[in-house]
Amino acid sequence: MSKILEKRQLTRETVLMKIEAPLIANKALPGQFIIFRVEEGGERVPLTIAGVDPDEGSVTIIFQMVGKSTMRLGAKEAGESIADFVGPLGKPSELDPYKGKKVAVIGGGLGVAIAYPQAAYLYEIGAHVDVIAGYRSADLIILEDELRSSSDNFYLITDDGSSGRKGFVTDMLKELLDEGKQYDLIIAIGPLVMMRAVAELTRPYDIETVVSMNTIMVDGTGMCGCCRLTVGGKTKFACVDGPDFDAHEVDFEEAIRRSRAYVEQEDQDRKSEEERHRCRLTGEVRHE
């Protein structure tokens, strides 16, 4: 059992939790992930680590309550425990070589939560860090203050223009590149379609671009191969070969397709989970 030390509702659907996991907090580096299981009978869900505090012995995760397991996790309160929490899994991001170099870190939606520790690490080792954070709308903004204080330039953009610039992260990146900004590395973390769009944008510029692939997983240790994807024409396992990969080599079409392998079951699970939380008076679904 792993204890929830702290819980904060960041937006209507997004929750931050600090989980007691001293061994993981000691070892985890940016880019690595954990797998959690809320309860007996629960599924194993991978989540990239959003931060660690070795002194407190805690690991921070940020998640969106969009499926059965994340809804059940979000329903837990500080002081309660979850069944399982294992990690740090996967290879850490290779960030040290970029000390003193120019890096753009791009986060989309929940991906901002994973982009943040990367930006913070790079900023701390003395890289020049530009952050582009994209959200659907103003009410979904997370980690704005944190990112502002771990970047040289911070660009906020929303799909509907309700805060910051209106548009997509790629619009912002294109503008910066057109202005003549030079980057040694671009890190893009977010929905698969966003990462694909960034990859396509940077390809003609020939800028090294890295994406973090959040595939479906079961064990997360190389045992099942559920997380496989094609990178540079070869099959790779996101759990042990990644989760970071060269964005220009990833077969995104395949990755998007594979991410939808259980979409029917996920829909059914989500609907029955919502029924459990539906208010019998107003008919509304409670998210807290």
Place this chain on the structure above:
Amino acid sequence: MPEQAADVRNKNFSEVALGYTEEMAQEEALRCLHCKNRPCVSQCPVNVDIPGFIEKIATGDYEEAYQIIASTNSLPAICGRVCPQETQCESTCIRGIKGEPVAIGRLERFAADWHLANAKEQPPRPETNGHRVAVIGSGPAGLTCAGDLAKMGYEVTVYEAFHVAGGVLMYGIPEFRLPKKLVQAEIDGLRALGVEIVCNTVIGLTLSIDDLFKSGYEAIFIGSGAGLPRFMEIPGENLNQVYSANEFLTRVNLMQAWRWPETSTPINIGKRVAVVGGGNVAMDAARCAKRLGADEVMIVYRRSEDELPARQEEVEHAKHEGIIFNLLTNPTEIKGNDGWVTGMTCIRMELGEPDASGRRRPVPMKDSEFDIELDTVIMAIGQSPNPLLRNTTDELKCHSWGGIIVDEETLATSMTGVWAGGDAVTGAATVILAMGAGKTAAQSIDEYIQGK
């Protein structure tokens, strides 16, 4: 031995074989000739005193029979079910020269089941000798090593990456062949001996081997298993609905996907399923697929029936349950539409000259390609050792194919104080061979620590 009827059991996950009654067990036990040279014992990787325990069954002293087995075998109820007795103890039984050998495996199962159902007292916990040993992996190798060391008085901690202990006994072998509550009962028996089991801990990532030494363990046994599935490297293998047998079986057995949506891990099965491969894992996957409700489940294997690596009993069970065998057939491409499997192109094979393994090499027949319509393909063509430990532990010397290099006699690795055994060393093999390795390593570790 009584079994569930084939057309009943292929729709449920309850155990296929129902076990002997007392009368049947005694009758079978009386067939043992108690030969002087005991050929059966020398064929057992963990040297169970076979005639000794059989004699106790014959006289109705079932608990004593169990104790005789348990004195050298940490997991009797498991071995009685999944050991390939026909190629080990039973293969040399003198009774087998003329007629059937004594059913040693079934008798072992009977004694173990009797004990689990009737024994009231836990064995006394051995007095500790103050030495601590860490075991990596809670599969058959790790559990055996832990059990043997605990019986000698060592304080043993077993680290497991998954959320439950048991390794392949939990995630790989299906419920209908090895009930999970029985595996947990055997593990509880080890806990009663003082073995501590720590789940959710990936050695190499959560803790390193050095961390373990620093925290006071004097010796370490690696039994991390064969956890990296192989694929054929043919077109279409990353289509949706192509599973590795490991993924398929883990979803079904460990994550209990067959109970979805009561449990949360889903699985898609479809109507027509092909399992590529001919080993026990392939049979397990095929029989699970049938139980999940597939109309047609076929084994696709490139050699002929004689070369099937699976146990004869498993092949027979699969056939009775309606699994189709497409032998001398090899896939060349998996076909899909919109990203999902729709079929597989295969080629007919014939057997040529024997290869290095001694089996006749399958050779493709010219222009014999044909297509099969399918919804699901399960690849059960073997596994390589899991790379996590060797990738994060430079001093641990490994073969180029991934197996940990050990001294064959002692199972010592290239790292002082570290032993290894089971599939992590040999590549995918059997439960009992892994148990034999765990036993050997326990002996080596004891000699090492006592000699310090």
